[in-house]
Amino acid sequence: MIKESIYLSNLIDKGKEDDFVKSMVESAKHLDGHEDALVRSDKAISMLTQKSNILSKSIGKEVGLKHHHSENVHLGIIKEVTAKSVILENAYNTETCLKFSNVDILSEEEIFEWKKNNFKLEYFDLTAIFPSKSDKKHLIEMFKNIGPVIDAEIIDVYNGEQIDDSQTSYTFHYSLFERNEKDYVEEFIEGIGGITR
Numbered sequence: 001m002i003k004e005s006i007y008l009s010n011l012i013d014k015g016k017e018d019d020f021v022k023s024m025v026e027s028a029k030h031l032d033g034h035e036d037a038l039v040r041s042d043k044a045i046s047m048l049t050q051k052s053n054i055l056s057k058s059i060g061k062e063v064g065l066k067h068h069h070s071e072n073v074h075l076g077i078i079k080e081v082t083a084k085s086v087i088l089e090n091a092y093n094t095e096t097c098l099k100f101s102n103v104d105i106l107s108e109e110e111i112f113e114w115k116k117n118n119f120k121l122e123y124f125d126l127t128a129i130f131p132s133k134s135d136k137k138h139l140i141e142m143f144k145n146i147g148p149v150i151d152a153e154i155i156d157v158y159n160g161e162q163i164d165d166s167q168t169s170y171t172f173h174y175s176l177f178e179r180n181e182k183d184y185v186e187e188f189i190e191g192i193g194g195i196t197r
Contacts (some may be wrong), residue, residue, distance in 0.1 A: 051100045056081045063088070064106035064114060065098055073114050074098060094131035116150060121175045124182055125155070128194035130156065132159060132168045139170060146188050149174050169197065 055063065058078050065074045065088070074096055076088030086100045106114065130139065136154060143152045152174035159168040176182065185195055 018124045027042055043116075048100050051103075051105060054085045054105060055100075062111075064111040065103040066106055067098070068102050068104070073118075074103075075111065075114070080094050086092065115177060117178055121177065122179045122182075123149060123173070124185075125171055125173050126186065126189065127169055127197040128189050129155075129163060129167045129169050129197065132166055134168065136170070137161065141173075142192075143172050143174065143189075146185055148176050148178065148184060151175050 004158065022129065039163075055078060059081060065086070066072070067074065074088055076087060076090040076096065076184060079089045079095060080087040080123055084101075085097050086103075088096045088098070090096065136157070140152060140154050152172050153171050155173045156171035157168060158171075159165075163169055174185070176185070190196055
């Protein structure tokens with residue numbers, strides 16, 4: 001059974017769809033499932049076509065691909081898509097060529113979780129002044145939804161002598177994947193009326 005699966009996978013890899021369908025039909029004769037085999041072969045070809053279409057539309061964008069056998073995740077920018085494979089360029093300018101039949105495309109959520117668990121995160125503190133009537137719960141939710149921010153918490157709240165009575169100072173502790181995204185976070189806070197300190 002394993003040898004048969006490898007043989008069928010190799011047929012798809014080599015672009016021999018007709019031979020693949022014939023083999024599935026032959027296999028089905030032994031299992032009394034001629035029509036089921038045709039449906040399965042059509043589904044397999046359809047899945048490969050769908051992968052090819054999705055990846056072709058994502059050229060120049062970041063994707064995550066998980067290898068079926070090794071379960072390794074390959075993250076990178078799509079450089080090229082051929083009839084049977086995709087070429088990714090990673091952060092180190094190294095290219096990797098992967099066959100459609102050997103990988104699954106990860107969702108944005110799966111890529112985000114994988115990065116959180118595998119990348120070294122950058123941590124920062126940012127103090128900003130907002131009107132005292134600002135709601136702490138809404139401020140932290142807003143901060144967490146700033147594009148590059150991975151996670152955030154408020155670690156200090158101050159409304160003492162050094163600032164106006166109508167204002168409160170909040171210190172946010174947050175994490176990013178990239179250090180250079182820190183400027184974007186500060187610009188965002190200033191853009192919504194926060195005064196950074």
